[in-house]
Amino acid sequence: MSALKRLAISVGDLNGVGFEIILKAHNTIKQLCVPLYCISYTMAHQAANLLHTQIPNDFHIFNVSGEFVIEAGKVSAQSGQYSYDSFIAAVELAKNNHVDGIVTLPIHKEAWMMAGINYVGHTDALRDIFKSDAIMMLGCEKLYVALYTEHIPLREVASHIESAALLPFLLKLYQTTAHEPIAVLGLNPHAGDHGVLGDEERSIEIAINQANQTIGKEIFVGPIVPDIAFTPRFRERYSMIAAMYHDQGLAPLKALYFDEGINISLGLPIIRTSVDHGTAFDIAYQNKASLLSYKNAVTAAVGFTSTDGGES
The missing domain is CATH 3.40.718.10 (Isopropylmalate Dehydrogenase)
Known part of the structure; x- marks a missing residue:
């Protein structure tokens, strides 16, 4: 059996449901790939504490610097900036062939705007980063x-x-x-x-x-x-x-x-899939988030990385 593919996971807006989804799905996702979560241990533990759980021992982290106080359901510049930094870290890992693809959790567009980030979302940023008309x-x-x-x-x-x-x-x-x-x-x-x-x-x-x-x-x-x-x-x-x-x-x-449903960016030199939903601030840190879209996004990313060459 071939080795599992490596995927960088950007954690999305930490004031939303993204990290809950990551933790609850971890045991399933690690059977599909080797997930590398783009977050610091400090922020990961803070989010886990809000969910009244702990970080698993096999939870592989790629450190993303920066700290702020997570406030469930709040739109903030700090959470917007951190979600962007996590995303860019995942992209850089893929660009440098350290991972086989990336999966993104939801960001909040207003939080990005508040942080001074001049993109309306992941796809818009990816077009600029790779100078490609991604679909x-x-x-x-x-x-x-x-x-x-x-x-x-x-x-x-x-x-x-x-x-x-x-x-x-x-x-x-x-x-x-x-x-x-x-x-x-x-x-x-x-x-x-x-x-x-x-x-x-x-x-x-x-x-x-x-x-x-x-x-x-x-x-x-x-x-x-x-x-x-x-x-x-x-x-x-x-x-x-x-x-x-x-x-x-x-x-x-x-x-x-x-x-x-999932979100796929077509026409890029890297593989990128995402959940097909938003930050769901109304249920953040209430253990109510659905895992299905995330699991499907990971499955799709693994499937794409299993093919030979070509654009995603």
Whole structure:
């Protein structure tokens, strides 16, 4: 049997549920990989004490400096900074080939902003670090949703729907997943009704046709009417969907598969997966957090690292 893969785990916002998930899942996760937790012993013990438990003897730590008082459920600059530092430590471990991939626990975007961090999330930071147009894809084996636009105001989405920009997104999505077929959603109700409710679908249609011509076969289908794309009959035919904006894809996805979904960054030179949920401040340190998304994220990261080469 081959040695277990090594994964760096960034601990997320310590005022949220991330460390509870890490501790409760540790005995399962260590059967799948060798986890290296990016946190100091001081902060780890402080979080464990709040959970009325102890750090396991086989809990491997990569030290991340900095200390603050954990306050369950509070948005703070200190917790935001520490979650960022933990994330960057994990990334550096992967960049230097000390680990085979990284798994990230949830951060709080406002806490990052309060700490003066000029990124809206992990994927945004990874794009800058690696100078790569990474794609955010979320879901599970039953259904994956890739996002064309992500964390931008809804009023700005329509201006981003241009065939010249959508084409490389579609090509990279296929290149990094080899999935087929892939359904591409329209932007407007009824996918525009042939221009009656908007004309952005024309740009989407052009990008789809160009992508299929470039690939040499019919991979992408659409523009699909958004309100039918998540129905049972449609999901029987398509297990991957490209959505034009954040809530168009993620609201129905999370309604269907919230507990088991994961987040995958496609098109990077490192493997990165994440849980598909937030910091859950309302239940922080109450031993109520679900472990399923985290376990699935680790399983996916191990699966990616088991393949030969290529982008994640």
